Amino acid sequence: MKSSNNFIAFLLIFYYWIRGMLLFFVPKSLRFKSVKDRLVLITGGGSGLGRALAIRFAKRGAHVVVWDVNKSGLEETVELVKGANPDVKVKSYVCDITDRHLVYETAAKVKRDVSAVDILVNNAGVVNGKNLMDIPDEKIVQTFQVNAISHFWTVKAVLPDMMARDSGHIVSIASVAGSTGSCQLTDYCASKFAAVGFEESLRFELLNANLLGVKSTVVLPYFINTGMFAGFKSPILPALEPDYVADQIMAGILTDAEHVAVPRICYTLNTLKTILPTKAFYKLYEVLGGYEVMEDFVGRDGAKHNNNYINNNNRKVK
Numbered sequence: 001m002k003s004s005n006n007f008i009a010f011l012l013i014f015y016y017w018i019r020g021m022l023l024f025f026v027p028k029s030l031r032f033k034s035v036k037d038r039l040v041l042i043t044g045g046g047s048g049l050g051r052a053l054a055i056r057f058a059k060r061g062a063h064v065v066v067w068d069v070n071k072s073g074l075e076e077t078v079e080l081v082k083g084a085n086p087d088v089k090v091k092s093y094v095c096d097i098t099d100r101h102l103v104y105e106t107a108a109k110v111k112r113d114v115s116a117v118d119i120l121v122n123n124a125g126v127v128n129g130k131n132l133m134d135i136p137d138e139k140i141v142q143t144f145q146v147n148a149i150s151h152f153w154t155v156k157a158v159l160p161d162m163m164a165r166d167s168g169h170i171v172s173i174a175s176v177a178g179s180t181g182s183c184q185l186t187d188y189c190a191s192k193f194a195a196v197g198f199e200e201s202l203r204f205e206l207l208n209a210n211l212l213g214v215k216s217t218v219v220l221p222y223f224i225n226t227g228m229f230a231g232f233k234s235p236i237l238p239a240l241e242p243d244y245v246a247d248q249i250m251a252g253i254l255t256d257a258e259h260v261a262v263p264r265i266c267y268t269l270n271t272l273k274t275i276l277p278t279k280a281f282y283k284l285y286e287v288l289g290g291y292e293v294m295e296d297f298v299g300r301d302g303a304k305h306n307n308n309y310i311n312n313n314n315r316k317v318k
């Protein structure tokens with residue numbers, strides 16, 4: 001009995017593999033689900049990617065709630081969403097997602113003011129961009145709190161309603177930094193790995209509970225010109241435009257894709273890391289400009305960061 005079950009499981013693995021390859025040739029737009037009249041909650045919606053996603057959801061008839069710590073950023077997003085579709089509801093809340101009590105409180109407010117959340121987009125993020133010894137301790141903690149730990153609070157706030165209806169979607173904006181480590185990004189990469197691990201584990205829990213209606217998507221984009229990584233250098237792969245990335249993310253969400261890497265080539269990172277000998281992977285990292293990428297990073301505060309502790313130019317990689 002058991003062995004025949006295993007046989008069926010192997011057939012299904014093969015079937016999903018072939019299906020995945022064939023679906024590559026089917027335009028995604030033919031498989032888009034409707035988000036009309038759904039409520040989407042986007043953290044970090046006062047800027048960059050979060051704002052671009054808010055506008056796209058509104059254009060598809062979804063009601064939009066945005067959270068951020070930046071009040072004027074939120075106000076701008078609200079105006080843009082109204083302009084994109086005056087027929088949908090849009091509301092903004094100043095909420096620091098590192099404060100879990102505030103997250104629960106604000107989520108309850110959203111439910112009272114608008115409705116239960118159908119789609120949660122964990123998008124808010126921060127980056128320090130310094131070598132380990134140059135990052136103040138409290139900044140390391142903050143990176144983890146914003147980029148990873150907050151996902152526990154936001155998901156716990158909205159999941160009960162999704163479970164009750166067996167319907168919903170949880171989206172985590174991670175990064176290619178959640179697939180591979182990189183210089184001057186210890187805290188950032190570690191927090192993004194954490195976000196990826198959280199999302200993958202949650203997905204297994206949902207499957208285990210047979211909550212097949214609650215979808216999840218993890219997104220791993222390369223550098224985007226939003227200002228968050230201002231000053232970064234990208235010698236081989238060009239930096240991405242926020243509109244392009246937002247379109248790719250929407251296509252992933254609307255087709256219930258579990259894993260969205262932007263650009264596509266980034267899907268190979270995890271594979272390369274495991275099949276190449278480690279030293280070959282280091283060389284590939286070097287050729288792709290990995291060591292220089294963050295050299296002139298200034299970030300959102302516009303200040304050139306001094307890396308005092310490690311001299312970046314002593315590299316003699318063999």
Ligand SMILES: NC(=O)c1ccc[n+]([C@@H]2O[C@H](COP(=O)([O-])OP(=O)(O)OC[C@H]3O[C@@H](n4cnc5c(N)ncnc54)[C@H](O)[C@@H]3O)[C@@H](O)[C@H]2O)c1
Pocket residue numbers: 043044045046047048049050067068069070073095096097098122123124125126146173174175176220221222223224225226227228229300
């Ligand atoms: N820009 C890139 O190159 C890049 C690449 C890969 C992944 N990402 C990820 O994409 C997401 C969006 O980034 P972006 O490029 O739009 O950056 P962004 O700086 O434009 O937007 C991030 C937003 O998060 C908000 N935020 C920060 N801390 C917060 C907190 N404690 N509570 C609530 N909101 C908070 C900020 O105010 C800001 O509006 C982030 O998770 C980022 O890590 C960005």
Ligand SMILES: *[C@@H]1O[C@H](CO)[C@@H](O)[C@H](O)[C@H]1NC(C)=O
Pocket residue numbers: 046070071072073074076300
């Ligand atoms: C807040 O948002 C405004 C409007 O988009 C922007 O000009 C400003 O730089 C943002 N502030 C911070 C600290 O990111």
